[in-house]
Amino acid sequence: MSLIIQFVINGLMLGMMYALVAVGFTIFFGVLDVIVFSHGDTVMLGGFSGLAMYMYLQHISPELAPGWVLLWVALTALVSMALLGMLLAKTMIMRLRAAPALNTLLATMMLGTVLRESIRLFFPNGSNPQPFPHLLPDWSLEYGQLSLRFDNLVLFCAGAAAVVLIHLLISRTRLGMAIRAVAQDSEAAQLMGVNFSLVVLTAFALGCGVAALSGIMNGIYYNEINFSMGLLLGAIGFSAAVIGGLGNIYGAILGGFIFAFLQTIGAVAMPFSSAYKDVFAFSVVIVLMAWKPTGLLAEKSSQRV
Amino acid sequence: MTTHLLECTGLSMRFGGLMALKALDIHVDSHEVVGLVGPNGSGKTTFFNVVTGIYHPCAGKVMFDGQDITGLSPQDVYRAGIARTFQRSRLCLDLTVFDNIMIGSHKRLDLSFMHNILHRKAFLASYREYEETAAALLRALNPDLPSKLHHAVSELNMIDRRRVELCRALIGKPKLLFLDEPSAGMTHEETQQLMDEIVGMETGEAKPAIVLIEHEMNVIRRITSRCVVLNFGEKLCEGSYDEVTADPLVQEAYLGTEVCEDEQL
């Protein structure tokens, strides 16, 4: 019984992390109709920039209270990734707007490789997994045979808070309305006075900031990060966003949890090798695409014939 | 009782909650030129799309040349003898003029492995024949075009592209030709030119029946023998151009109703 609960908790944590990555994918698609495949590597970079800040803090003031450390680390990751996102949007994505969408997908895949290799080559000891600091207290709540780690709880709540914040931003603010307008019809939105560039930059900042958060969460949860974690995470995030319907933020969140759920089932059903869970999860994704070629919550699009 | 070439009875098409076509009864006879007119959104292109198999109607029947073609795939409809052009010129821009026209002749192409890969001499011989045919068709429309037979379509201007589209539709020797706003994107002079070419074209044995969607009323008046007016998916009326334009319902559809003086207050 407790094993099942353990699996459930694990699944929820993974789901939250995937959901945050998927949200980024879906925001970028909504706003510009592009798939930014390097998003997984943005997560990785978020983790690494947080780590770099941690190492720097350790160096200059090792007695700093852990609360402050956590704050600084998270803030660095968020801000640096938001800035990176905006840079990316301005220099690359906007430039490729006129080209077929596949070009942006391929270009961002290449970018992802560039980011990955850069970390591997230029970060000290980059090719090995880097231990990530315990930024949250190590308590656990014991309940019979079950132990619930405090930091997991905090992480989950942080993720949930991020999701709620995004929801509020998108649905209650003027900026959110602008984002939704651009997502529906960018030309009409511009004609109505929406500042397209601002919306795009904000969307990218938002998506990448959330990715950074996911990166930090990843680091704290697994106590380590490594340069290659972005590739699989990107593929999973993309899958999750598609499952939930590209352009639909709530769908993306749902998709993230669905993917984690699939992985958990795979791990439970085929205990002889944990790697099979990925085989299972991706196979289901393929079957799902065969059944519903545009995702579970289908993308609203039509061609003029 | 003459059998019509194309006979649609009770044709209906729904998109979610929107009834795009409402129990349409339309017929076209051989060699006729019929104009299909109506305000934007009245279902003209949808009608084409349903008959050519791009959409499946939710009710009704389409009989073509004695065959029931309701709900057939676009490929089968083409093989039955209906060809069309598109409102938004759908040519493969990176392919040559010849390539695009050949697509229109697809049902006649020998698509066997032997012919294409192994019997190269035979293939080249049939290729030369097709080249001649395509050039002849083009020449009838614009004597300059055959020289651009092996240029990419992206190099051509709008009216030449329309001509290529027309050739693509005609090379398969269809019995019925659907023209969807062929003058879109062209000036008055170009439109006039193109329409003259369409009317004057000698396509050999049998001239196809034509259904023409157009917004330029001059064109409709000049070329068509009969008009069908659609509005909100329903057939409003049909008859000659003069009859149709005099019809009060048609006028209301295009121009709106007169508001009585006292109602304004």
Next chain:
Amino acid sequence: MLTAVGITVFVALFLMAEEQATILLYLGSGLLLLLGLKACGLLDVLLQAARNNERLWTRLMLCMSLALILLFHEDHYSLFLLGTIMTYSVAVLGLNVQLGYAGVINFSAASFFGVGGYTAALLMANLGVPSLLALPLGGLASALTGCILLLPVLRTSGHYAALVTMAFALLFRVFLEVCPWFGGPQGIPVEGLNVFGLSFMDDLNIGGMDFSFYAQYDLFALVLLCLTFGFIRRMERSWFGLSMDAVRGDEIASACFGVSITRWKITAFTLGNFIAGVAGAFYAMMLAYISPANFSFSDSLLFLSILLLGGIGNSWGVLVATTFVVALPEKFQVIQEYRYLIYSAIVLLMIIFRPAGLLPRRVRSYTGGMA
């Protein structure tokens, strides 16, 4: 003709050069020469001449390849490099049929390459299938594996199609590593090619000259490449090629003119996979070993980037790009570590600034070249 000789001499010298400085010199001068030619318009003249006399050009290239093999007759490494270039070219030509002609997105090309290799390896090891037969059987296995993906591939397009094949590429690698039949992450050894009793694993001695055993592989690869290249060129210059391009160009319009979208997508996808499978089977034999490391998603991306770099839809572009991608990092030892980084950056810039590739695809000419 001069150009062909010039290119071969250049390539030969390049491959022979050991010193890093010399390599840099050759590369630099080669680049300068190219830029100079482009600036004074001579490059376009040369390219046009090559296009007009494609038959002659092809024969010349063939002779030059043979000359290269002769030149490096004892050098295992260079010959192996040559063989790799040719094998990868064949595989990417298959991908070109899928993506360049019919517009079928395939992010798992390396997986089908791997299916061919593993099939050949297992058939030869466990069932004693003769190696010559194992080649087409490897191709067949790839084609059949592709059929599993047919339904999702046919129903999806754009991003969604990318996702389907991406998912397959990811799960394939994992599947190879965990499934015990495939020898796990270490892989399995593969028998060498054996044509009618002549084992390709032994060194040769012809007319007093010693040949590395790789020379035989190279000759076989050359034959394979020529066959594939010729077949694909001819197919492109026929109604087959036209139909595939029509499917890629505009599905709805083509359907309205009788083109069966399904039939052509299936043909292109299956054919491409078959070609990749045969190439994979051959590669396994040449390598005498096969392991999952060569068939990951990154490798599929590599194949895709080769295609993009060379010019999507252009068969000659494939050859040029493969040579560039395979030979350059191997010779440039100093950048070995950085090759993925540099390479991805180059392709990235290429996509942004020159998406048509190094040799953009020309319009179809039914009568050119090997017709």
